[in-house]
Amino acid sequence: NAGVTQTPKFQVLKTGQSMTLQCAQDMNHNSMYWYRQDPGMGLRLIYYSASEGTTDKGEVPNGYNVSRLNKREFSLRLESAAPSQTSVYFCASSEGYGGGTQPQHFGDGTRLSIL
Amino acid sequence: EDKVVQSPLSLVVHEGDTVTLNCSYEVTNFRSLLWYKQEKKAPTFLFMLTSSGIEKKSGRLSSILDKKELFSILNITATQTGDSAVYLCAVRWVSAGGTSYGKLTFGQGTILTVHP
Numbered sequence: 638n639a640g641v642t643q644t645p646k647f648q649v650l651k652t653g654q655s656m657t658l659q660c661a662q663d664m665n666h667n668s669m670y671w672y673r674q675d676p677g678m679g680l681r682l683i684y685y686s687a688s689e690g691t692t693d694k695g696e697v698p699n700g701y702n703v704s705r706l707n708k709r710e711f712s713l714r715l716e717s718a719a720p721s722q723t724s725v726y727f728c729a730s731s732e733g734y735g736g737g738t739q740p741q742h743f744g745d746g747t748r749l750s751i752l
Numbered sequence: 753e754d755k756v757v758q759s760p761l762s763l764v765v766h767e768g769d770t771v772t773l774n775c776s777y778e779v780t781n782f783r784s785l786l787w788y789k790q791e792k793k794a795p796t797f798l799f800m801l802t803s804s805g806i807e808k809k810s811g812r813l814s815s816i817l818d819k820k821e822l823f824s825i826l827n828i829t830a831t832q833t834g835d836s837a838v839y840l841c842a843v844r845w846v847s848a849g850g851t852s853y854g855k856l857t858f859g860q861g862t863i864l865t866v867h868p
Contacts, residue, residue: 641794670856679756679840679858680795695855727794738844740786740800741856745793 639663641744643728649750650718658713658747660728668731669711670695670741671703673724680727686711718751725749754779756843758859766867769831773862775841776823785817785824788840790861795840798826831866838863 644659662669667688672680672695682695686705700722702714711730715722725748729741756777765771775785784802788795799808801817801824808815812831817824828835841859 672858677761677860679860680842680856681858682855685855696857738784738802740797742797743788743794 641728641730641742643726643744643747645747646745647748649752650715651752652718652720654718654751655714655716656718657715658726658728658749659710660712660744661710662728662730662742663709664730664732664742665708666730666732666742667708668741669705670729670731671701671711671713672727672729673697673722674727674746675724683713683726720751723749723751754843754845754857756841756857756859758839758841758862760862761860762863762865764865764867765831767832769866770827770829771831771864773826773828773839773841773864774823775825775859777841777843777857777859778822779843779845779857781846782819782822783844783846786842786844786856787815787824787826788842790838790840791836798839828864831864833866833868836864836866 641662670685671683674680681697684703686692689708704712725746727746728744731741732739759774786800787798799815804819812829815826838861840861842856
């Protein structure tokens, strides 16, 4: 039972490069999320998708874009990476539309360093 | 401003000790409070609390919510080295007059270290 799968696990980029973080879940969840985790700041919501075909901004969306490709997959794109985007990125999913009342389940994270 | 504050930020104990982790919150239209355990990778779900005064238990872990005083505690009894982790508190809330989506706001986490 894979749950939430994120790729890649690690990535090093140069300032200005672009890349896409991939996330897929096999739990048939409607809602998916992208967070970043920085030391001493907990997890902060970047973007979320309350259901297939919808996306919306979270707390820290600047510098990112997302695509809900289908019900299973939700990708996060950095168009022009900046050192301030160095972080650990987590994808999560949950049952129910619009976040629902169920807990979120997390992937193992992508550790991204931008030089 | 909506916020979730955890205390202490770090805690070092010995096996067998009992620990209490705290989470206080100020959010608009509270819906639920969740506790997660994070070891090296993904946060894993522990408890979700929606009602005051009802204790949730799972083995040596238990948690309770006080919606009047706006806080929750997570207790771990007879700690083991495997309990060493970051414990995250998150609050689901809905913005006043906004969408019905329930956003999660996380606290900074409490780093628990259990020595043999």
